Amino acid sequence: MAQTQTLQVDPTLMKRLKKFGAFDVGACFDCGNCTAICPLSSTSTVFPRKMISYAQLGLEGKILESPDMWLCDYCGECSRTCPRQAEPSEFMMAARRFAVSKYTPTPISRMIFSSNAFTLLFMSVTALIPIGLFAALTIPSGPQSANMFSFIPEDLIHYAGIGMGLAVGLAVLIGVTRMHRRITSGMRLAGQKGPGLKEWVKQLVPTVFKESLVQSRSKECKTNPTLSERLTGRWFNHMTIFWGFLGLLVSTALRFLVVPTNGNVVPLTDPVRLLGTASGILLTYGTLGIMVARLTKSEVSTKHTLFTDWVFLVLLLLAGLSGFVLEAFDYGSMPWLTDSALAAHLLVVFELLILAPFTKFAHAIYRPFAIWIARAYQRI
Ligand code: SF4
Numbered sequence: 001m002a003q004t005q006t007l008q009v010d011p012t013l014m015k016r017l018k019k020f021g022a023f024d025v026g027a028c029f030d031c032g033n034c035t036a037i038c039p040l041s042s043t044s045t046v047f048p049r050k051m052i053s054y055a056q057l058g059l060e061g062k063i064l065e066s067p068d069m070w071l072c073d074y075c076g077e078c079s080r081t082c083p084r085q086a087e088p089s090e091f092m093m094a095a096r097r098f099a100v101s102k103y104t105p106t107p108i109s110r111m112i113f114s115s116n117a118f119t120l121l122f123m124s125v126t127a128l129i130p131i132g133l134f135a136a137l138t139i140p141s142g143p144q145s146a147n148m149f150s151f152i153p154e155d156l157i158h159y160a161g162i163g164m165g166l167a168v169g170l171a172v173l174i175g176v177t178r179m180h181r182r183i184t185s186g187m188r189l190a191g192q193k194g195p196g197l198k199e200w201v202k203q204l205v206p207t208v209f210k211e212s213l214v215q216s217r218s219k220e221c222k223t224n225p226t227l228s229e230r231l232t233g234r235w236f237n238h239m240t241i242f243w244g245f246l247g248l249l250v251s252t253a254l255r256f257l258v259v260p261t262n263g264n265v266v267p268l269t270d271p272v273r274l275l276g277t278a279s280g281i282l283l284t285y286g287t288l289g290i291m292v293a294r295l296t297k298s299e300v301s302t303k304h305t306l307f308t309d310w311v312f313l314v315l316l317l318l319a320g321l322s323g324f325v326l327e328a329f330d331y332g333s334m335p336w337l338t339d340s341a342l343a344a345h346l347l348v349v350f351e352l353l354i355l356a357p358f359t360k361f362a363h364a365i366y367r368p369f370a371i372w373i374a375r376a377y378q379r380i
């Protein structure tokens with residue numbers, strides 16, 4: 001039997017949500033076209049109209065209990081065909097940002113999404129951490145400097161990276177746990193029985209494979225795409241970024257755990273270096289593709305880009321490019337330039353990671369996790 005729920009109505013909800021995205025659902029006249037046209041909406045997951053109704057009624061709890069904004073693939077079809085230009089797809093993205101700001105354990109996410117000045121301030125203040133460390137711990141490189149790690153010991157970089165990864169992972173874990181609690185409580189209130197452990201395990205593999213490794217829901221959004229559309233479209237760009245980032249993580253872990261440089265210059269043909277270089281190319285390609293689409297506004301889904309979206313994309317691009325510049329200086333035996341490039345590269349990666357739990361980066365974890373819940377509850 002479904003549990004009863006006291007609904008709390010907040011008349012300021014729509015105003016608060018508007019800080020998270022460019023939409024105008026005040027213009028919506030409830031025609032339902034967006035839900036009818038959405039390729040991912042179904043009888044068990046009806047969106048985006050239902051989510052818009054929750055916002056119009058001031059039902060914050062209902063929004064946070066819904067996995068729907070994570071099931072949306074931001075294809076933009078609903079916005080393209082909305083007769084009132086209410087931008088329902090932008091509303092779905094705003095709902096995601098709103099949810100991330102509610103699930104994360106500090107107000108940082110809300111402040112980052114709603115204030116560009118705060119974003120810049122946060123980045124400037126946090127940048128002082130690596131800059132201070134560089135100043136305090138670096139080994140001055142001399143003309144005899146043999147490789148990039150003469151500037152900062154390789155082990156120090158790796159241990160700092162692990163510490164950073166654990167801190168970021170903890171923040172994301174808290175957020176995901178809160179999301180899980182809200183969504184599953186919403187499912188129970190709707191009368192749905194919780195799945196057993198067997199069902200959770202059964203749905204884990206298809207979720208990881210389909211939603212993260214090949215991101216097949218994105219392909220469902222486009223009817224019969226041509227090969228060229230596939231290779232230049234959102235799906236391909238997202239895939240290259242995902243695999244590029246994963247490849248860079250793996251190559252960094254291998255370098256640390258299996259084949260450390262031990263102070264030697266690593267040849268370009270070294271397998272770990274090759275993996276890192278190929279992954280850097282993928283990351284840079286996908287990021288540039290998305291930036292071009294957003295600059296040219298070539299798709300409905302690229303019409304509106306928040307400042308934080310640009311920050312994320314620029315940091316991703318700089319992470320890839322600074323890695324290549326670093327390699328070039330290292331091979332050119334230019335110690336001073338190598339040291340500067342390494343400092344810049346580490347600073348960019350630090351900012352990318354420290355912002356990860358609070359910005360668009362977070363969707364890489366929240367989205368597959370929400371889809372896993374929806375699968376386990378047989379909503380999709
Ligand atoms: S298509 Fe536009 S006007 Fe119609 S319900 Fe959706 S958002 Fe509202």
Ligand code: SF4
Nearest residue numbers: 038072073075076078
């Ligand atoms: S953006 Fe695409 S997937 Fe998302 S609600 Fe609109 S039509 Fe559906």
